[in-house]
Amino acid sequence: MTTLRDVAREAGVSVATASRAINGHSNVTAPTKAAVLAAVKKLNFVPHSGARSLTRRKTDTVGVILPDLFGEFFSEIIRGIDLVAHESGMHLLLGNMHGSTHETAAAIAAMRGRVDGLLVMPPDVKPELLSGYLDPALPTVLLNYDAGSLDLPFVAVDNYHGAYAMTEALLERGAQQVVHIAGPKHNRDARDRQRGFADAMAKIAKVQSPAILPGDFSEESGAQAARLLVQGRLPVDAVFAANDQMAVGLIAELAGSGVSVPGDIMVAGFDDIPLARHLNPSLSTMQVNIDRLGSTAMMMLLRILRGETLGAASATILTPTLVARGTTGGAVGVAANEKTPVVGARP
Amino acid sequence: MTTLRDVAREAGVSVATASRAINGHSNVTAPTKAAVLAAVKKLNFVPHSGARSLTRRKTDTVGVILPDLFGEFFSEIIRGIDLVAHESGMHLLLGNMHGSTHETAAAIAAMRGRVDGLLVMPPDVKPELLSGYLDPALPTVLLNYDAGSLDLPFVAVDNYHGAYAMTEALLERGAQQVVHIAGPKHNRDARDRQRGFADAMAKIAKVQSPAILPGDFSEESGAQAARLLVQGRLPVDAVFAANDQMAVGLIAELAGSGVSVPGDIMVAGFDDIPLARHLNPSLSTMQVNIDRLGSTAMMMLLRILRGETLGAASATILTPTLVARGTTGGAVGVAANEKTPVVGARP
DNA sequence: GGCAACTAGGTAACCGGTTACAGAAACAAA
């Protein structure tokens, strides 16, 4: 493992000069610089980033702490982050809290001295706890989490208005009895979507306590809700699931019970996962550009690293857009212009 | 930012003692240790991992270099790696070569001094080039890439036998005219799958030059192949696409042209992406446990880090399993036991 | 020619930890 000392010796200069030559400082004559670079090439020298970041007090790395790594949702976030990070020559250090609050603390602590900033998505951690884990000296942007009291910048999806809009759309299509399948109780996204649904039902349909079935964002819980609906003979002509996965489970189960979608019941989801457009009938949903979530957060973090001061006031709220497809009678099959993008397709 | 020096001063001991107390060395008396730990708590000290790894000469981090981050394929690999890495207290540093060979070199070089080992997936980089980029002193495991000449351990999918098996299955189902849609020409996976197909056709159906249409793993290229088939009026009763994405595009386009699947043409893919089981009819395919690819590679890397010597001989080949579904007439709709696993479902 | 201003490059301190080595204290054995 060749070090800068080796290079300096080979080139017949001091380590200081070698360092300067390599880093392109001006006060090195051309021949000296050439000699150093020749030595670098000859010895195959690659600077030791660890040592480098120790003195420079920057690591060119950002820590990304996610609750989990399952599914397209997180992979899209990571891709969005990477897109921006890569442009600025930043690296990504992945931390996974594996769903446990305790591990969150560990994951954040382990980042000290490895990263210049942090992107954290802590869906079920209480703000008070979170503030104890976070290092105030380490620039941090929160993903999909509004911890206003901490005054940290964040990027979130406007779940409330998204859910409101979707509910409104269902009602406009003629639905009278809309049932909501909720997400996990402690999950903020889920709660906001439920609120949006309830408010829309109250204001537009004048229904004060609409039917809400429990769910946990899993496909199976969607199927379960379908069984409840069918067996319970609830009066239903539309179902709004808090996410697409549950809608998928619901539709499969309804089909099995001979219920026609959208003939008997309209169905809508939330997220627009890639699967949504390929279902038959295709799934109406609220489209969230998940990668934007990541790239926006990363851009905010870069601004902080460049010296700007960003607080909760600089938060970005991404608005989801409604995509009407087959399950609400909007369209049948895959629309021609709705193919999955070609970029980077892989086996 | 509190350092070990601060802690030592606060506790009234030397840095050496403080370090020993924190790291649980035996030669520290109980009261001294308690004093140090009290100081740690009081000052909220978290060791600086960067400095730590400089002296210990290990970073507890592995570098993961992937060609891209698009889609479930990569996210599953990362999840598999993380699963194993997390158990051993290792962190993941993500490097993305963004499809370019030139960036591959940069990505690998940037890892020096940041990681203890490397997991690299270099699908379109020539072995000769790759060997120039890699540091022989840095433990490395290759993903889905057999660079036998470099004598590096690797984990790969048995694409050849998978394709052979699928072709065989189509023929057994009564297909006479099987057409293959190939993947990118330079892609190893694609080439191996094509070879498997061709060999099966030769051996079983005694067809020496079966029809092969070009493709690039993208959905659009599958649709294009469908148009060729329909317009060209090729004699076809089964199509084996080199990956699921192309099969998806193909099926959508066939449906648009009034061709019935599997009635007129059977269709099969490769990979078993989550979407596959949800299509209508559901897609027959070769199931690859992608996360296993990542976790197996990570386990091999850990063995090397523990001192074992692993070469190309220790390679692991994962065998894909055939999943017969609707598009080959095997089953209709979503089979009851084929729901997506519940674990970690997210919005 | 003499002095100031500038430039290239060397010396050594430093980043924040770990650890080899040495010294001091405590205790046991002679």
Add this chain to the structure above:
DNA sequence: TTTGTTTCTGTAACCGGTTACCTAGTTGCC
């Protein structure tokens, strides 16, 4: 009491870079 052994703690070197500061050599100007 003296010496040997053990146990705990401190001093300082080190990991591999960066950079403040300093020196020596040039050049410029009066």
